[in-house]
Amino acid sequence: MKSGSKLERILASGAFAVTAELGPPKGPDVSVVMRKMELLRGVCDAINVTDNQTAIVRLSSAATCALLHQNGLEPVMQMTCRDRNRLAIQSDIFGAVALGIRNLLCLTGDHQVFGNHPTAKNVYDLDSIQLIQMVARMRDESVTAGGDPVEGEVPLFIGGAANPFGDPFEMRVIRLAKKVAAGVDFIQTQCIFDLPRFREWMKRVVDQGLHEKVYILAGVMPLKSVGAARYINRNVPGFSVPNSIIKRMRAAGKGKKAREEGIKICAEMIQELREIEGVRGVHIMAVEWEEAIRPIVERAGLLPRPSLED
Amino acid sequence: MIVAERKPLSEIIAKVEGYNRLLIVGCNTCVAVCQAGGEKEVAMLAAALRLRFRDRQPAMEIIERSVERQCEEEFNQVLAEDIAHAEAVLSMACGVGVQTLVEQFPDAIVLPAVNTKFMGRPEERGVWSERCIGCGNCVLDKFGGICPITRCAKSLLNGPCGGSENGRCEVDPENLECAWQLIYDRLARLGQLDRLLEIEPPKDWSTARYGGPRKIVRKDMVL
Amino acid sequence: MGDHQKIVVMACKHSAGEALRELQREGWALPDGVEWVELPCGGSLDELHILRAFEAGAAAVLVLACYHGACRSLDGSRWAEKRVQAIQEMLAEIGIEQDRLEFRNIAPTMPADLASWVEALHRRVLAPAGE
Amino acid sequence: MREHPSVIVVGGGIAGLTAALNLAERGAHVTLVERDSVLGGNARTVCCKAIAGECQLCGGCLLGERLELIVSSPVELLLETSVARVERDNGGFLVYLEGAEKSSPLRAQAVILATGFDHVDAHTKGPYGYGILPSVTTGEEMERKIKEEGQGAYDALGLHKVAFIQCVGSRDEHVGRGYCSQVCCRYALRLARLLKARQPELEITIFKMDIQNSGRDFQKTWQAAQEEGIRIVAGLPAVIRRSSEEPRRATFVYDDILAGQIVQEDFDLVVLSVGMQPRRDAEQVAELFGINQDRYGFFAVGDDLISTIVPGVFVAGTCQAPRSMAEAAAHAQQAAEACYRYLQELAL
Amino acid sequence: MSQATPVAKQVLVLGASSEAARAVKELLALGYKVLWVSGDELPSNGLDSPALAKYANCRLYALEGHVGRFVSHFLHQGQRLALSTSAIIVATGNERYFPAERYGLELSSLVWTTSQVKEQLKKPLPQSVLAFRDKRILLLLDWSGETSKELVSESFSLAGELCERCRSEVYFFYRDLTVDSPGWEQRTRELRDKGVVFCRYGEPEVTVGEAAVSISYLEGTVEGDLLVLPEAVRPRGDTAELAEILQVRLGEDGYFQELNIRKYRAGLSARKGIFFAGRCHMDCDASEAESDALQVVAAVDALLGQGALEPEEVIAYVDPSKCIRCLTCVRTCPHAAVQVVEYEDMDVVAARVDELACWGCGACASNCPVQAIEMVGQEMPAWVQGV
Secondary structure (H helix, E strand, O other), X not given: OOOOOHHHHHHHXXXXXXXXXXXXXXXXXXXXXXXXXXXXXXXXXXXEEOOXXXXXXXXXHHHHHHHHHHOOOOEEEEEXXXXXXXXXXXXXXXXXXXXXXXXXXXXXXXXXXXXXXXXXXXXXXXXXXXXXXXXXXXXXOOEOOOOOEOOOOOOOEEEXXXXXXXXXXXXXXXXXXXXXXXXXXXXXXXXXXXHHHHHHHHXXXXXXXXXXXXEEEEEEOOOOOHXXXXXXXXXXXXXXXXXXXXXXXXXXXXXXXXHHHHHHHHHHHXXXXXXXXXXXXXXXXXXXXXXXXXXXXXXXXXXXXXXXXX | XXXXXXXXXXXXXXXXXXXXXXXXXXXXXXXXXXXXXXXXXXXXXXXXXXXXXXXXXXXXXXXXXXXXXXXXXXXXXXXXXXXXXXXXXXXXXXXXXXXXXXXXXXXXOEEEOEEEEEEEEEEEOOEEEEEEOOOOOOOHHHHOOOOHHHHOOOOOOOOOOOOEEOOEEOOOOOOOEOHHHHHHXXXXXXXXXXXXHOOOOOOXXXXXXXXXXXXXXXXXXXX | OOOOOXXXXXXXXXXXXXXXXXXXXXXXXXXXXXXXXXXXXHHXXXXXXXXXXXXXXEEEEEEEEEOEOOOOOOOHHHHHHHHHHHHHHHHHHHOOOHHHEEEEEEOOOOHHHHHHHHHHHHHHHOHHHOO | OOOOOEEEEEOOOHHHHHXXXXXXXXXXXXXXXXXXXXXXXXXXXXXXXXXXXXXXXXXXXXXXXXXXXXXXXXXXXXXXEEEEEEXXXXXXXXXXXXXXXXXXXXXEOEEXXXXXXXXXXXXXXXXXXXXXXOOEEEHHHHHHHHHXXXXXXXXXXXXXXXXXXXXXXXXXXXXXXXXXXXXXXXXXXXXXXXXXXXXXXXXXXXXXXOOOOOOHHHHHHHHHHHHOOOEEEEOOXXXXXXXOOOOOOEEEEEEEOOOOEEEEXXXXXXXXXXXXXXXXXXXXXXXXXXXOEOOOOOEXXXXXXXXXXXXXXXXXXXXXXXXXXXHHHHHHHHHHXXXXXXXXHHHO | OOOOEEOOOEEEEEOOOHHHHHHHHHHHHOOOEEEEEOOOOOOOOOOOOOOEXXXXXXXXXXXXXXOOEEEEEXXXXXXXXXXXXXXXXXXXXXXXXXXXXXXXXXXXXOEEEHHHHHHHHHOOOOHHHHOOOOOEEEXXXXXXXXXXXXXXXXXXXXXXXXXXXXXOEEEEEEOOOOOOOOOHHHHXXXXXXXXXXXXXXXXXXXXXXXXXEEEEEOOEEEEEOEEEEOOEEEEOOOHHHHHHHHOOOEOOOOOEOOOOHHHOOOXXXXXXXXXXXXXXXXXXXXXXXXXXXXXXXXXXXXXXXXXXXXXXXXXXXEOOOOOOOOOHHHHXXXXXXXXXXXXXXXXXXXXEEOOOOOOOOOHHHHHOOOOOEEEEOOOOOHHHHOO
């Protein structure tokens, strides 16, 4: 065991893991965190807490994760390289570990031009692969990036992201291999709509035996409306919603019916993903729609979640 | 070379409005090559300002000068009289030229008329793009001759990030190619794709501006 | 500005120039106060020429170049149009009304239009100031 | 060096000027004789059809360029002068002149005839009512009106529907003009685009036998015309009459072959695209120089389309066959080459 | 300024087309020394003269210099070759291809191109004629949406030959019958008299069956034994590369672009001393291409015939001491008349305008960022220098 985190133990037990995402508020309003927390209790094995997602200032990931942990939930702290240099990143990690956080997702982070501070100076002292390597050496060799010994244990279950749909396509598997070499333990992919292309990516991952060296969780996202689908296609680089799904969302109409159809499609996607060799879990990203996660997990037949005795 | 762009005319007008005697100094090296601050641009700016303040009393006196290279004190020395006479100096050189004048003529008010942008090259006439940020420790050999530190919006050394789509960078798809797509294509062409498997360790940024303003001293050239 | 108001016409020799000579052969003459500056091609028009014309007291400047595609030196007419547009953008900031600088394409087969454009500009800019 | 060979060019249009300029630049002593008081010939009434800043490559500017060059060239210009009599003189020609410059006869070793063409007289196409119906005009008149009044000549006439009728007086063996005049489709479509560009709501229809749309200069215009909604109908009217409802408009019936229907339609303006025919005085000029005319009255030539049965007499431009201004200039330059080679052999 | 520069009567002709051959013949007749070069084989048309040097399979890879002193660099049988001439005539012709995708048909025993029919007719009797005897042949023009005089002219002569020599029944389908070359209207009348049936169509439906082909159009459906489609023409594959070496421009349609309307059809490129002749810059049939070669030679002799070249009245002059070698003039000159060079006498590197190549258009002078270029001979009003 690398961290002893609940997520690690579930994945190690061979069970099909479920993680979800919680978006902290744009301020210190703890009640928002508490409300979202209850929506997810018992529905997933770990909860990712985003770090200034799309470069928009929010309650820090470390603080929110500490709140989750104090309330008996398993957080996954997300860490980007945009806002901190290697000194700040390491001290924030020590703080998180001290507060009981055991899962860390290492990301490069969206460019500040997409967020609400486009004129800010970015950092990018490290990139996600260098971050993974740094955290792995802190945990396994008990050494900081600068080479000094670490006072205390850093038992972290290290995660990384992967975008099977970005270009150049051949690079995507090479990059996953680099992350594995850097010491990543689990991977959460970008949300999947284009199933054939994801299968093609997974096939190559399996061919290189990477699925035996890292737990891969497939990312999914429920669509609230046909508008949301079209917005993704136009503005979010890296992946697109195929016409078949857009047609179903349009046919579903508006409001509640559209959201139900979105949940239904997401659940069906999860069942499809479960059959793909090498997929060990699912990561549900319901941005600003945490309510949808319970019905999705339920419909996908993944309840109740396994509770580990010890 | 250094590439610069003249400031908007309205901004320059606001800066010089209060002065009666103005000296405009161009530079005939980098800013002339990129047509931002050479002799002709000095004449153009002078003509525009004269027209703008033609009805003003007292009339605004505008002197036009241009020197070979404004970052060399010897070339600027010829301006001494004009600078003393003028109430303000409008320098059309890059930031280096402006500050050389200030260091050389401490009493002079020296105002910048251009925005110094980057070290880059003309893709075609009239279009320049950045190629080097002067990080102080060149690693171009590792990336097939394409610099990710300058040309990747996030200076990634183990790129690309998730936002690369058909060769364009998500930050500005219209103008920016994804540096890592270029690197990938180039290494594929040279048959050196295996280079991408090696993990590039965190960069030593101290040789770049992050380590503080840099200075080079060539012992063989200093007595 | 100059005491006497004037209009400066900066004209390409091959199109406007030939059209003017045909007009002159038929007895037409440039209205007084119109200074005709003939250029070897639209391409030799320098933004500075336009600014200097206004500095020298021009009430209006008319730039005449060939139609695009008919320029003897291929890009000259397009250079001329681009230059005029560049100056038009700064006219407001240097206190000159937008309609005091005009660009028109012309051909040697358009003497009638040349005459009407110059006369219209003359009426609009110089005439109201009293004959 | 051989003493300067001397050439007489008869006709000061685009062809005559081109041939004269080329030979003069190559050292020949050239005298150009022009009947009119001004150089230019038919090209003088060609208007500019450029649209939105872009030239439509109609060729009208060719004259401007040549007028610019002839002024500073050594060509001797004899205006308001025509040829009265021609005598052979040991291999050369003795040309007696009449008019303003009838000085002593000119001696020359070669002659290039570039006497141009006449527009087909639309009156001869009786059923089309030219000269009777106010709304019926010709392509030549439209060009002349735009040249004299400027590109806006037809703006304020309240036109809604305009028809161009092709092949008026051309491709018609019965009237002795069994040839295509080559230029009518080109000027009709360019004029149509000019009118359409200035008055976008105008409905313009071109009635054709076959649109002649080859040639690099024309491809862009042809495609643009179709995209800009200029209607092309395959079918020519037989008779054009005064419209009964609106006397100032014209009406005619036409058989739209491709649509397979017979239609009657009124138009505010009907433009007859008149073709080219030989000059009225072509016969006298042929007799003067002892050359023949072909079956249509143009000057008869050999396979090279330039030399005549009389050695030393060459033909350039539209007096040999209908041609566009650009083609006439090219043909004239070919004539200059043939003439220069002839002079060379003569001098050996 | 300087007076006339002596120049040799020496011309390079590029290309193996019939118009190239005609230009060579005419130049030799005018007493020129001619270098005839082509990337492919050269036609052997019996033109041998001491003044003619022929180089087949010889590729141009670089061009230096200007009018009066061009130096062309070639690869000939593996070695490099530099030839200097005063002018260059480009007569590389065009390229034929069968636009299968536009026709939507593949060639077969029932679908031939006009070239295939021509080849067959050249074969010895009797097969040349038997192939078409008593057959009904459907000749379909304008269907590819492209008209080319060359192919229309060929189709006319084919239709005539098939009727006369092979007693075939020929149907000539067209959208717009091209007759706008001298004598072409007469030709169509002669074909009608020989029995060719002319059919106008709007949108034809072409079907290729097992043993027969048919075209249904306005007036009904016509069955035939053979469908003949004209090929299309396009610029030769090496046009773009050649244009770059010669520093001349291509039109939007990819052919060499003549100077423009004002000098139209004289075959002048934008560079003095470089000319285009025939099908490489215009749409014409073989005979028109050859007469185009004649008039280009006339233009060449007008330039070189007097054995000396004079600069234009107004030309640009670069002051080498002010030039900062920023290449703006080189990039904006439409006539490729200015390069950055080593001034031998002053051992300074700066832009230099070749006085014979310059057209005096002033684009370089107006674009120069340090006002180092003056238009010599161009008077401008005093106020242009500024108050």
